[in-house]
Amino acid sequence: MDIWPPCPAPFNLAHHVLAASAARLPDKSALQIVTPTGAERWSYARLEAAVRGCGTGLLALGLEPGDRVLMRLGNGVAFPVLFLGAIAAGLVPVPTNAALTTAEIGRMAAVIGPKLIVADAGVALPDPLPCAVVMAERLAQWEALPPCDWAMGDPERLAYAVFTSGTSGRAMAVGHAHRAIWARGMMHQGWEGLGESDRLLHAGAMNWTYTLGTGLMDPWTLGATALIPAAGVKVEALPLLLKRFDATIFAAAPGVVRQMLRAPLPPLPKLRHALVAGEAMPAALARDWHEKTGTGVYEALGMSECSTFVSASPRRPAPEGAAGYAQDGRRVTVLDAEEGAGVLAVHRSDPGLMLGYLGDEAATAARYRGEWFVTGDMVRMAPDGAITYLGRGDEMMNAGGYRVSPLEVEAAFAGLAEVAVTEIEVKAGVRVIGGFYVGDASEAEMQARAEERLARWKQPRLWVRLDALPRNANNKLNRRALVALYAERGRP
Template structure:
């Protein structure tokens, strides 16, 4: 039996004309007084009703068009963990614009390169967040975005569901960040996650531990709850993992979502009784069986993992209706056509290969922006190649085996080592250097930089240099001197041997 999923009965096609933001907020329009969003802290919460959220989103759309923007223009978002982010994101999409969220941790050189790639017509920015240099692009302060909430509501910009809706950045196999362009239909595909992973309904209160601008938070933490009329709970700035159990209890969360690293930190402390919690969701990095078992023992609920990527969000998962077998990530979500490919097509079940998604999946990206060669390189015989190595069992369960390439994934952030090494060019005192992901303890990995030098270099000096050029999640946390970097006969770096060279002090 070959490693191809049976997607089941065809899903209803995405309606046309269509607008992603209109779809996300349609259910909330019938529930104007219900809480759509709470920014939660140990000291209390900021509350947004659906009526307030929809007015702010549609007012933002009107305000952006009044600035002279036209449908199709790109809007670079430089916003923090506040409601400004979803208001700007959905407001732009309402008006037919294409928002591009970016991490607030990006440095000036990083965001300058990012802006050059997407050529935005406008930047929406909060105070204290790095902006690109050398660009004439106008900047809209977040304070002016707030004032747009009182403007007349923008009409939904309707059109083909295949037109561009938003772009997100991910590290590509080329070693530089790729702008992944998604269509409006991407939100229609997320319906397969509501039952196939999240077990999400209108009565739920979903607490997501991530930042607003992470695609995991954007989808699972905000847009999915709003699509079904549920309530999204997002921790405010400064909330730490050890405070999350209190927030889960105090705000009656029924579903909790986070990356495994956050869950691991949370479970180090004392957990109160959580009678309202139904289950947890895990994505962003591989979930270890031991962590899932610890969660089950401590909370009395299950933890459902999902596997996906920026190019297609999540499409493999366990769920309350079909939990993943131990040691597996889960199953192809209903409606997803996936395969495990070898050199000659789908491999027999039980054999390892490359996970692939069929080209017609409504959640699959449109393209890597301005990179047709890289876009074409990711397809083979109609299949989109994810780069993930997996095995499909006889029952269809997927076991994750790792990445085909050398990309790192510390803390749930996918990072290219080539990208980090390019930023560290000129590392003071180093003759040669390279980075790799290393395990510091079971289930926890960090980026380590290995270098050659006549004598050990000062780690604080190296860390300061890295901090000036890289976002925190891209910075090496460990520094180790080697006599020589491991290379093959052709001089190519052996990254697996490099990671194995790390030794605790």
């Protein structure tokens, strides 16, 4: 295992992402928001100007270093401009999914205590508002402002936060240090196979840490070009975009790859390989991708708390069925191994590891066992270090790449029905959230409640009414039994 060099100091995440590439390649295309009919193009010089102008605009509002900025933006260039602009100025952006409901974003705002919200029109905001709101179109005016100074400092200080759902069902804010971007250097060859000449097309929404890191910041750190489909572009259009815009690397969740392969693909002569993360990829899907594109597809394991740390790569493919190997510079182990399987853990010295859950020291401490951060993912490690993912040990669900707590989903139906949810495999390689309930409500009423209180990816995709929920001898809900019940009974 190679030892990854320590992060330099003083340091600023946004400076590391943009400054060198903008100075060296000012006229090169840094970002293209692509559609089947064209693209919105941003050079490195313009992107840096927009980011640093945004920093100036934010500070002019009276914000101070360390203040938190809640982001309520969709899939447009304003998203990375605000994210990096806030960090450049020493502020702490908190990206969120634009599809969250008023109740959901209100709970998140209460956790982080924002001093400013920046929002697209029509996006749900906390009620009542905890602070001032700036509409996204104002960011375009800030591009012409004088550039802010890069706020250099300790690489251990808080840079940004992202939300994940813990096993308690509460939205938990994962705080990351500026050094997190330095740690991503281990992925450039340990997973992505990424270089300056690449054109990487990522199919995810910008608020997803997978897109934000692999789709935007990693290409910009290396001087490559990031290609992002515009809002509203359908999965069926992605093969055309890959071909038309000469993508050399494609990144997506396995579910997106599966949808793409349902139709014939055009020749993709410039494509070298694909990257997948967010959920486990079946071996059959990887074989299908290779047969239809002639390129490899490389998987990574990661989480909001540590991004990716185990992966396959072009220089070290994984054996079939395995996710990959610990990236060079990473220290991982398998705890509590029985019959070769145990819980994957990452050493607490990993520079990509979170600072902690904001405002919840107890939850942070609970994730550690001595020197190891316990991921909760069940794996098997082969003698050569290849790691095979076996599932989540904490009953967390994974819907389209988003980790979802069953407790959070179940709480949305309080007063309407007694509900339990879990992941259900509806066909080979396709898993959805299944809802099981006891009560007199109709399926339509259950779905209406879900749409009212839960973002789309958290909503159950199927419903089964039961006489009673399965419980163990201690009267604890047995979610694993729900899978067997569905297999036995299916939909009524």
